Amino acid sequence: MLDDFFVRALLAGVGVACATGPLGSFVVWRRMAYFGDAVAHAAILGVALAIASNLPIALGTLITALAMGLVVSALTERGHAMDSVLGVLAHGALALGLVAISFVPGVRVDLSAFLFGDILAVGKSDLLVIWGGAALICALLAWRWSALITVTLNVDLAHASGINPKREALVLTLALAVVVALAIKVVGALLIAALLIIPAVTARSFSRTPEVMAIGAVGIGALASILGLHASLQFDTPAGPSIVVAGGVLFVLSLMWRR
Template identity: 65%
Template sequence: MLDDFMTRATLAGIGVACAAAPLGSFVVWRRMAYFGDATAHAAILGVALSLALQVSVFAGALAVALAMALTVTTLTGRGYAMDTLLGVLAHSALAFGLVAVSFLSGVRIDLMSYLFGDILAVSVGDLIVIWGGVLAVVGLIAWRWSALLTSTLSEELAYASGIDPRREQLVLTLALAITVAVAIKVVGALLIAAMLIIPAAAARPLSRTPEQMAIAAAVIGGMSAVAGLWAAYVLDTPAGPSIVCVASLAFLATRLLRPGNSSA
């Protein structure tokens, strides 16, 4: 079954959707959209470093994405404005990554595939890495679900419950770095944040509980992956952007169907 490239692409897309759904819900609740964008942009620098050092692209992207996320988390508590800090780090990391790639002589690299994804070129080995990352992210979020919800609702309530909000922030940081590392092959660095945010935002008007929102986001993300791949095949369009376009249409549809819950 895995000999068919469309089957591998579908499994990869569904996997990324499953990882991005619960994490994306917390990104939406905590208003961390730009945080996810900055981490994703940093992954390009990780790709360049991994190719230069001849190590796994997944390992390089994970290391740099995690370093970026930890840097932002550390500096935010020291008087730096979050939006300014993220703007500087996101665009700086992307620029340094693109410049670093240009110095890689003798290494063939399709830069567009890392910027916008190349889901149709996913191999069986890539699937193993992707689903390993998916299981790690889902397991991590499930393990800390209650504590993450409490610290998201109120830091004071978290402290009163014996929960350290900074530790839960680190859990989200680690999960975000893993998701970026496994998703860069599927949708690319420039579209990873979209797959985190759009399905979760689309699921928000349809959900009454946090658990419902995470599940609905996974369903919307998975359906977007399948429908986007089908559209890309039929219309001969880029697969990664097509998936995001379908997710955007799903977001528009849920807002039109349930306008009263748009601020929920």
């Protein structure tokens, strides 16, 4: 079954949705959409570093995405405005990555695959990485679920309950870095934030509890992947953007249903 490239693409899309669903819910609740976008942009720099040092692409993007998250957290704790820091670092890391790749000798890389994804080229080893990373993220969020919900609701309540908000923020930063490393080959750096946000916002329309919203976001993300891939096959459109468009259509339908 895994010899069929379309089946591998479907499994990859569903695997990424399993990770982005619950994590995207926290991104929406904590208003971290631009933060996720900045971490995704830093992944291009990770691609350049991985190619230059002969490291796996996933490892290079994981390292740079995590470094971006830690740098942003450190600068904001020192009093810098979050939106300004994210604007400078996101675009700076993206531009630096594009420039750095051009300096790697003897290498010609199709950047469109990393910017917009190439889910149809996912192999069996990629599936192992995607599903293993998704399982790791789900386990991490399940372990810290109560503490993360408390911090998201009220920082003072978290302090009173003996929860360290900085530690929980680090957990989310680590999870975001892993998601970026997983999803860059599926939807690309420029579309990762959309896959994080759109399913979660769509699920919020019919959710009454945080758990229902997280599970609903997984289902919507998986459905968007399936619909987008079938549309891509039917109309010969780019697979990654087609998945995001399918997610956008589901969001519009959820608004109509809610009304």
